[in-house]
Amino acid sequence: MCPSESLIAEVEILRRLRRHRADRAERALSAAKKAQRTVLRQIEQAEEALEQSRREEARQCAQLLKENQGQVMTLQALKAWSTQEHNLSASTRREESQLQALHVQKDQQTLAVGDAQKHVTRCLLEVEKLQELSGLLAQEQA
Numbered sequence: 049m050c051p052s053e054s055l056i057a058e059v060e061i062l063r064r065l066r067r068h069r070a071d072r073a074e075r076a077l078s079a080a081k082k083a084q085r086t087v088l089r090q091i092e093q094a095e096e097a098l099e100q101s102r103r104e105e106a107r108q109c110a111q112l113l114k115e116n117q118g119q120v121m122t123l124q125a126l127k128a129w130s131t132q133e134h135n136l137s138a139s140t141r142r143e144e145s146q147l148q149a150l151h152v153q154k155d156q157q158t159l160a161v162g163d164a165q166k167h168v169t170r171c172l173l174e175v176e177k178l179q180e181l182s183g184l185l186a187q188e189q190a
Contacts, residue, residue, distance in 0.1 A: 063178035074168050080160045091151065112129060
């Protein structure tokens with residue numbers, strides 16, 4: 049085996065290794081995109097649930113107002129009313145907080161997808177360079 053054949057064989061081994069790395073990077077990118085789609089669906093569902101909670105909170109607050117409107121109320125009754133309204137809004141605030149956490153997660157997923165895409169691009173470029181080198185070595189040998 050002449051030195052150039054040996055070099056071609058080494059470059060080919062390295063190219064296969066880099067191709068394997070690129071395949072792994074592409075799978076990681078695919079997984080990151082899938083995770084991103086999952087978070088986007090969760091955001092959609094959370095937004096719908098939050099909107100529903102807001103409507104329900106408004107409806108129940110209006111109902112409380114209707115029940116108590118025009119009445120002389122004791123301090124105890126006013127405190128109970130306030131507690132009921134506070135409990136209604138607590139659920140909505142909790143859902144808003146969960147939605148905000150999902151938006152943070154979405155931003156993190158967006159960064160992860162971008163990083164994974166850059167890694168795939170670098171890996172594929174390395175494979176392409178080695179393939180080109182292999183071709184040049186083969187031409188030189190001929």
